[in-house]
Amino acid sequence: MKVNITGKNITVTQAIADKINKKLAILNKYFIIDDEDTANVLIRTYPDKQKIEVTIPTRFAILRTEVADDDLYKAIDRAIDKLEDQIRRQKTRIEKKKNHSPLSEAFIDVELYEDAPVDEDEVVRTKSIVPAFMSLDEAIAKMELLDHDFFIYTDDETRKIAVVYRRREGGYGLIETE
Numbered sequence: 052m053k054v055n056i057t058g059k060n061i062t063v064t065q066a067i068a069d070k071i072n073k074k075l076a077i078l079n080k081y082f083i084i085d086d087e088d089t090a091n092v093l094i095r096t097y098p099d100k101q102k103i104e105v106t107i108p109t110r111f112a113i114l115r116t117e118v119a120d121d122d123l124y125k126a127i128d129r130a131i132d133k134l135e136d137q138i139r140r141q142k143t144r145i146e147k148k149k150n151h152s153p154l155s156e157a158f159i160d161v162e163l164y165e166d167a168p169v170d171e172d173e174v175v176r177t178k179s180i181v182p183a184f185m186s187l188d189e190a191i192a193k194m195e196l197l198d199h200d201f202f203i204y205t206d207d208e209t210r211k212i213a214v215v216y217r218r219r220e221g222g223y224g225l226i227e228t229e
Contacts, residue, residue: 052075052079052089052090052107053089053090054068054071054072054075054089054090054092055089055090055091055092056068056071056092056094057091057092057093057094058093058094058095058096059093059094059095059096060095060096060097061094061095061096061101061123063094067094067123067127070124070127071092071127074127074128074130074131075090075092075105075107075131077131077135078107078114078131078134078135078138089107089108090105090106090107091105091106091107092104092105094123096123097119099121100119100120100121101119101120101121101122101123101126102117102118102119102126103117103118103119103123103126103127103130104116104117104130105117105130105131105134107134112141112192112193112196112197113193113196113197114134114137114138114196115196115197115198116130116133116134116137116198117130118130118133137195137196137198138196140195141192141195141196144188144191144192144195180203182203182204182205182212183204183205184204184205184206184207184210185204185205185206185207186206186207186208187206187213187215187225189204190202190204190213190215191215191223194215194217200216200217201214201215201216201217202214202215202216206227209227211227211228211229212228213225213226213227213228214226
């Protein structure tokens with residue numbers, strides 16, 4: 052896996068880069084990560100904290116986390132721990148369901164802002180997606196890996212666009228289109 056480290060308001064030293072590379076190598080024991088996969092690491096420094104964002108787009112899912120701490124090295128450790136926890140949770144969920152999608156095989160085959168204030172009525176980001184065909188379980192798994200509150204996909208049974216979301220009271224909700 053290639054690692055792309057970017058620093059905002061901080062110079063990325065060799066020691067920081069070595070720590071990040073060493074910690075990211077731990078993920079290889081949980082998930083199939085190809086050599087052409089690139090981990091994007093963004094480090095931001097604020098007056099009162101250090102923030103690290105890690106995004107790893109794989110061919111099966113996108114792993115993402117964001118952690119802030121007073122100490123950069125603690126933030127790096129916590130970010131990798133958070134990614135490991137996401138992977139373990141998804142691996143356990145998939146093993147319990149025993150479905151054999153490409154995402155499940157990836158886990159089973161291996162042991163495994165902007166700083167400026169924003170007006171609330173203003174659209175600050177537009178994103179276009181092509182909803183992939185997948186089952187509800189796969190959509191929930193991808194939503195959890197991305198650490199999002201909702202996920203848009205095309206249901207492989209109904210062939211219609213659907214949205215799965217995390218409910219505040221716990222559990223998940225599903226919105227289907229007609």
